[in-house]
Amino acid sequence: MIPVVQADEPGEFDIMVRQRGLAAIDELVGRPPRVKRPGPPRKQVAKREQDIPADDFPPYWRDALPEMLRRYHRRCAYLAMYIHHATGSPTVDHVLPKSYRWDQVYEWANYRLCAAIINSKKGALLTMVDPFTIGPAWFALNLRTLHVERGGGAPPSEWARVEATLPVLNHRLCVSEREEYVRCYRLGPGAGGFDLAHLEDRAPFIASELRRQGQLERGDR
Numbered sequence: 001m002i003p004v005v006q007a008d009e010p011g012e013f014d015i016m017v018r019q020r021g022l023a024a025i026d027e028l029v030g031r032p033p034r035v036k037r038p039g040p041p042r043k044q045v046a047k048r049e050q051d052i053p054a055d056d057f058p059p060y061w062r063d064a065l066p067e068m069l070r071r072y073h074r075r076c077a078y079l080a081m082y083i084h085h086a087t088g089s090p091t092v093d094h095v096l097p098k099s100y101r102w103d104q105v106y107e108w109a110n111y112r113l114c115a116a117i118i119n120s121k122k123g124a125l126l127t128m129v130d131p132f133t134i135g136p137a138w139f140a141l142n143l144r145t146l147h148v149e150r151g152g153g154a155p156p157s158e159w160a161r162v163e164a165t166l167p168v169l170n171h172r173l174c175v176s177e178r179e180e181y182v183r184c185y186r187l188g189p190g191a192g193g194f195d196l197a198h199l200e201d202r203a204p205f206i207a208s209e210l211r212r213q214g215q216l217e218r219g220d221r
Contacts, residue, residue, distance in 0.1 A: 001079070001131060001148060001205060002080050002204060003132075004132055007068075008071075010064070013108050016063050017061060017064050018108075019034070020037070020058075021057070021060045023036075024042060024060070025057075028045050028052050028056060049102045057098055061111060062092060068111065069113065075202075076090075076114055076118060077112040078115070078122075078168070079115055082202040089115065089116030090114070091116045092113070095111075096110050112131065112132070117173055121168045121171060127165075129158065135154075135155075138150070138151050139162070141206060143209070147166075147170045148170055178203070181206050182210075185198075185210070188218060196216065
């Protein structure tokens with residue numbers, strides 16, 4: 001896990017996601033929607049916004065996914081690994097869960113590009129660290145096991161959240177993918193693998209840890 005810089009909000013996001021979402025919230029609490037839409041009105045499900053069940057929010061955030069994939073280079077914010085076109089499952093993670101902050105459900109700043117396997121394990125956890133707010137070296141990679149560990153740069157005040165994040169990052173399939181990245185880099189492009197530039201693009205956390213630990217190959221720096 002490495003720090004991720006938030007991308008600028010797309011110009012079309014407000015109309016495409018935010019305004020449609022806020023209009024849906026209007027209907028879900030029994031108000032006339034601020035933006036009209038075709039079709040029958042939504043059923044009121046709560047009297048207050050904070051009481052809307054998380055599953056009742058229309059998933060307009062999915063419309064932001066193509067732009068998130070482009071702006072975040074198809075890399076999962078938590079794993080710092082590329083989400084593949086054919087086998088990957090990109091999702092929009094609400095870093096502040098829908099069940100916790102209704103007013104952030106349709107906000108670009110609350111979205112993290114996330115591999116589905118991480119999103120399903122993360123759920124509504126508030127104890128995980130946010131890749132937008134972590135500092136350098138909060139996480140390290142054990143090159144023997146390919147498990148992510150707490151790094152030397154993590155401040156003691158954040159140790160509990162870092163430790164809560166590790167089981168999600170160390171799902172066996174995530175560990176297997178790290179193993180494959182390291183294997184292919186060590187093979188090199190001449191033997192069916194790839195070079196450091198490709199590794200830095202597709203798995204920058206792994207590349208940075210190989211460099212930090214003096215494990216780069218073929219004279220790479």
